[in-house]
Amino acid sequence: MSKINIEDETINIGDVWKSNEMLKEDIKGKIEIGNFDITDEAVALKKLTSTMHQYTKIELKLPNDFIAASREKAEGNDISFEEYLRNRLSGGISEGEQEEEPAEEGVEEEEEEEEAEEQEEKKEEAEEAEEEEEEEEAQEDEEKGVRPDWDNEEEETAVPQQIVKVRCHNCKRPITITSSERPITVTCPNCSAKGRLEQ
Numbered sequence: 001m002s003k004i005n006i007e008d009e010t011i012n013i014g015d016v017w018k019s020n021e022m023l024k025e026d027i028k029g030k031i032e033i034g035n036f037d038i039t040d041e042a043v044a045l046k047k048l049t050s051t052m053h054q055y056t057k058i059e060l061k062l063p064n065d066f067i068a069a070s071r072e073k074a075e076g077n078d079i080s081f082e083e084y085l086r087n088r089l090s091g092g093i094s095e096g097e098q099e100e101e102p103a104e105e106g107v108e109e110e111e112e113e114e115e116a117e118e119q120e121e122k123k124e125e126a127e128e129a130e131e132e133e134e135e136e137e138a139q140e141d142e143e144k145g146v147r148p149d150w151d152n153e154e155e156e157t158a159v160p161q162q163i164v165k166v167r168c169h170n171c172k173r174p175i176t177i178t179s180s181e182r183p184i185t186v187t188c189p190n191c192s193a194k195g196r197l198e199q
Helices: 020-032 039-052 064-076 081-089 107-144
Strands: 010-013 016-019 151-157 162-167 174-177 184-187 194-197
Touching: 010 039, 016 020, 020 039, 064 081, 174 184
Parallel strands: none
Antiparallel strands: 010 016, 151 162, 162 174, 184 194
């Protein structure tokens, strides 16, 4: 079985490490001189190509202190630095050997901001849904011919007269009613919608 060096993208064939390009050149050179014994090179090329298709090469920039600590750990485990990193990044290092991953600056702050934004969005969505539901109910009542009710927001009692604040069923703006006459027809000063206050 041939050995493959993933980092260098080479395969060991005949005690020589060869890349994809080197293998292709060897095959081409043999064919040009009439030597069609290219089985070893063709098998090696196929094996190297299929193996490399299973990997994605990425470039990482890691803090120097993390690299130094990783080199020490690799030496302590009698493995190469690259092998140690590969194991570490793929989760292959046991918990006892793991240390904290280097955190990027601001990651926690970004997560907190995102969480706060999500909560704000959910709150706004809930408020919008509630408003839509109220509007739908008001529309249904209007279609059925039901008179709109005014929502009592708060009541304050004065000595000579009763002051009542209600919200307009249409625009939701507050309306102050100073008359104690009941029932009373009220017109919203903002949108001119009319409603009847029974109590």
